[in-house]
Amino acid sequence: MDTTIPTASFALLCVFLLCEPSLQTEKHSLYYIYTALSKPVERPGIYQFTAMGLLDDREIDYYNSIDQRKIPKQDWMKEKMQEDYWEKGTQSRKSKEQWFNVNVDILMKRMRHNESDVHVLQCRVGCEIEKQGDEVRFSRGIFEFSYDGDNFLSFDDKESQWVTPVDAALPTKRKWDDVPILNQYTKGYLEKECVDWLNKFRDYGDEELKKGSPPDVHVLAKRCTRDKTKVKLTCFATGLYLKDVMLLIRKYRSPLPEEEIVSSGVRPNHDGTYQLKKSVFIQEDEDAEYDCFVFHRALKEPIITKWEVQSVYCLST
Numbered sequence: 001m002d003t004t005i006p007t008a009s010f011a012l013l014c015v016f017l018l019c020e021p022s023l024q025t026e027k028h029s030l031y032y033i034y035t036a037l038s039k040p041v042e043r044p045g046i047y048q049f050t051a052m053g054l055l056d057d058r059e060i061d062y063y064n065s066i067d068q069r070k071i072p073k074q075d076w077m078k079e080k081m082q083e084d085y086w087e088k089g090t091q092s093r094k095s096k097e098q099w100f101n102v103n104v105d106i107l108m109k110r111m112r113h114n115e116s117d118v119h120v121l122q123c124r125v126g127c128e129i130e131k132q133g134d135e136v137r138f139s140r141g142i143f144e145f146s147y148d149g150d151n152f153l154s155f156d157d158k159e160s161q162w163v164t165p166v167d168a169a170l171p172t173k174r175k176w177d178d179v180p181i182l183n184q185y186t187k188g189y190l191e192k193e194c195v196d197w198l199n200k201f202r203d204y205g206d207e208e209l210k211k212g213s214p215p216d217v218h219v220l221a222k223r224c225t226r227d228k229t230k231v232k233l234t235c236f237a238t239g240l241y242l243k244d245v246m247l248l249i250r251k252y253r254s255p256l257p258e259e260e261i262v263s264s265g266v267r268p269n270h271d272g273t274y275q276l277k278k279s280v281f282i283q284e285d286e287d288a289e290y291d292c293f294v295f296h297r298a299l300k301e302p303i304i305t306k307w308e309v310q311s312v313y314c315l316s317t
Contacts, residue, residue, distance in 0.1 A: 030055055033052055061073055063089075120146075124143075151166075152166060155186055155187075217303050218237075228284075247278055252288065261280055291306045
């Protein structure tokens with residue numbers, strides 16, 4: 001068997017090996033968030049009940065108490081999921097809307113709250129995974145309730161029981177814990193069914209991402225205003241459809257240590273995509289080759305953009 005690796009492929013392989021931990025470990029999540037108000041609020045865009053699905057913090061479906069339809073919020077959800085999925089989902093959301101309306105009223109009475117005020121019952125349920133290569137590992141399950149913004153009741157996935165920091169939730173905790181099969185079902189949903197849906201949605205979403213436009217990558221070189229001998233190199237990537245992006249500032253194709261880098265962190269754009277900016281300070285007279293390396297799983301190959309440090313421009317003070 002021929003074991004010769006072409007030079008270009010070998011160089012790319014070396015880059016990936018240098019970045020092995022970042023490339024191999026991915027974190028993903030699927031959450032459903034339900035919000036119920038104790039009474040209607042006469043303001044545009046605010047509904048007495050809403051429900052939404054979030055895949056890696058990106059909205060994939062939505063329901064509100066006025067339209068009463070579960071609808072897709074991503075094109076690939078609309079294309080991949082059959083009509084009966086949305087019909088069953090709509091019926092499920094209507095049932096949950098009734099449940100939340102009843103229970104926010106129960107909590108108000110239990111907490112002895114005035115009915116003239118607006119109170120809020122929220123729930124977040126879902127799962128998180130870690131992916132290394134082809135291996136998918138369950139990380140944790142989330143099933144938690146809050147009332148008026150405070151933690152009210154949550155499910156301890158490891159112990160298969162409900163926990164609460166407030167006395168008002170103790171009757172509910174005891175009632176639910178007294179039905180072991182209910183807690184077994186909850187644990188099974190978080191660790192198995194939720195993970196299965198997460199992986200299915202990710203596969204569908206990745207197919208769509210590979211058809212999309214690559215992110216825009218810009219590099220800037222600015223002279224430092226305080227220290228005239230230094231230059232600030234900045235790499236800015238925007239239009240990212242995935243949050244788990246690798247952005248590296250490299251010197252002679254070797255990544256600089258993260259402790260030397262200043263990062264903005266991944267931030268949302270107005271169109272549902274993301275952006276990320278990283279910077280480093282170097283000596284102005286340094287004669288070295290720097291580049292910006294951007295990669296995520298939906299790209300066929302990395303985007304590599306070099307700096308032209310000679311074109312540094314001054315910032316006005």
